[in-house]
Amino acid sequence: MEKRHIFLIGFMGSGKSTIANYLYKKYGMLQLDMDQYIEKEEGRSVSSIFAQEGEAYFRKLETEFLKSFDEKEAFVVSCGGGVPMNERNVQEMRKKGIIVLLHAQPETIYQRIKNSHHRPLLENNMTESYIENLMEQRWAVYEQAADVIVTTDHRNAEEISTEILEKTKMQGERV
Numbered sequence: 001m002e003k004r005h006i007f008l009i010g011f012m013g014s015g016k017s018t019i020a021n022y023l024y025k026k027y028g029m030l031q032l033d034m035d036q037y038i039e040k041e042e043g044r045s046v047s048s049i050f051a052q053e054g055e056a057y058f059r060k061l062e063t064e065f066l067k068s069f070d071e072k073e074a075f076v077v078s079c080g081g082g083v084p085m086n087e088r089n090v091q092e093m094r095k096k097g098i099i100v101l102l103h104a105q106p107e108t109i110y111q112r113i114k115n116s117h118h119r120p121l122l123e124n125n126m127t128e129s130y131i132e133n134l135m136e137q138r139w140a141v142y143e144q145a146a147d148v149i150v151t152t153d154h155r156n157a158e159e160i161s162t163e164i165l166e167k168t169k170m171q172g173e174r175v
């Protein structure tokens with residue numbers, strides 16, 4: 001059967017990287033973190049890219065990554081929170097795999113990421129209401145892009161991963 005990638009999308013702090021890491025540790029599923037990949041390629045952090053080149057340049061890098069992503073093995077790719085906002089990115093992900101949206105409430109997100117400092121969009125806006133607002137602006141597009149939606153509030157990585165694997169299998173064709 002055809003091997004397909006799993007693209008984890010969702011708001012910052014929804015659990016994408018944590019879950020991709022867990023799927024690797026527990027099931028040996030290969031994983032790739034888009035932000036980390038871009039940081040390595042560019043030799044600088046996402047925050048530096050935003051500060052030095054602007055957001056549009058970073059968005060171009062995301063699209064270039066997805067267009068050229070051509071691994072033969074099935075990967076779990078954790079995407080930056082802005083990735084689905086570009087329709088071209090959604091088309092690329094659709095072609096190459098299944099899109100899983102991780103969702104958490106703004107208060108959960110806020111509690112998870114309030115002390116972190118590597119997300120330029122939130123650096124001077126780290127409040128629950130800002131998160132809620134940005135999530136509202138993005139939600140319809142996220143939902144539209146998703147093949148599968150899994151909520152992550154008050155759940156551990158085991159529960160979330162099990163649901164992802166069940167739901168992606170139900171969609172068929174994987175591995």
Ligand code: S3P
Pocket residue numbers: 010011012013016035046079080081082083118119120121
């Ligand atoms: C962004 C999310 C970040 C990172 C960048 C922009 C966004 O990734 O790509 O700071 O627009 O939501 P995470 O979702 O992994 O935090």
